[in-house]
Amino acid sequence: MSKLVHLCSDEVTRHLPPFSVLYNALRDTMVEYCVKRSVVQPVRQQLYVPGTTDRFIPMPAIVASRGVMGIKVVCAVPSNTGKGLPTHLGMIQLYKLTGELLCQMDAEEITAKRTAVCSALATKSLARPDSKILAILGAGVQARSHIWAINQLFELDEVR
Numbered sequence: 001m002s003k004l005v006h007l008c009s010d011e012v013t014r015h016l017p018p019f020s021v022l023y024n025a026l027r028d029t030m031v032e033y034c035v036k037r038s039v040v041q042p043v044r045q046q047l048y049v050p051g052t053t054d055r056f057i058p059m060p061a062i063v064a065s066r067g068v069m070g071i072k073v074v075c076a077v078p079s080n081t082g083k084g085l086p087t088h089l090g091m092i093q094l095y096k097l098t099g100e101l102l103c104q105m106d107a108e109e110i111t112a113k114r115t116a117v118c119s120a121l122a123t124k125s126l127a128r129p130d131s132k133i134l135a136i137l138g139a140g141v142q143a144r145s146h147i148w149a150i151n152q153l154f155e156l157d158e159v160r
Contacts, residue, residue, distance in 0.1 A: 009073065117149050120146075133158045
């Protein structure tokens with residue numbers, strides 16, 4: 001039986017590796033997925049709670065070249081608005097290919113950084129190298145994380 005490393009909150013996941021490590025790891029994984037076709041990731045499914053827009057969203061993947069498989073499970077619960085509860089809650093579990101659990105982590109901070117770093121990868125490929133202005137549509141965790149990530153690649157003068 002494996003030892004469970006339980007990273008239960010964003011207090012721990014906030015201390016993820018620096019941007020450059022995340023950027024390189026995600027870039028390499030995207031190449032494995034898109035070019036080498038060596039990442040197994042099925043099309044996303046969403047299970048709706050009957051009579052609501054609330055959803056249960058399992059997102060499994062296997063990256064055999066790195067010896068891991070995992071699943072992120074998100075509960076998107078718009079009906080939590082006004083109840084003092086988040087509308088999105090999630091956990092990530094990472095396993096060895098042997099099935100041994102490596103860790104279980106809160107998904108909020110990891111998702112925010114992963115999404116923003118993926119956007120930064122796209123921005124680096126598509127934006128002019130001398131870009132100085134960033135426009136963000138939206139607010140909250142995703143907006144803040146995108147400003148953080150894209151600011152790592154460009155010397156921004158302005159964020160709108």
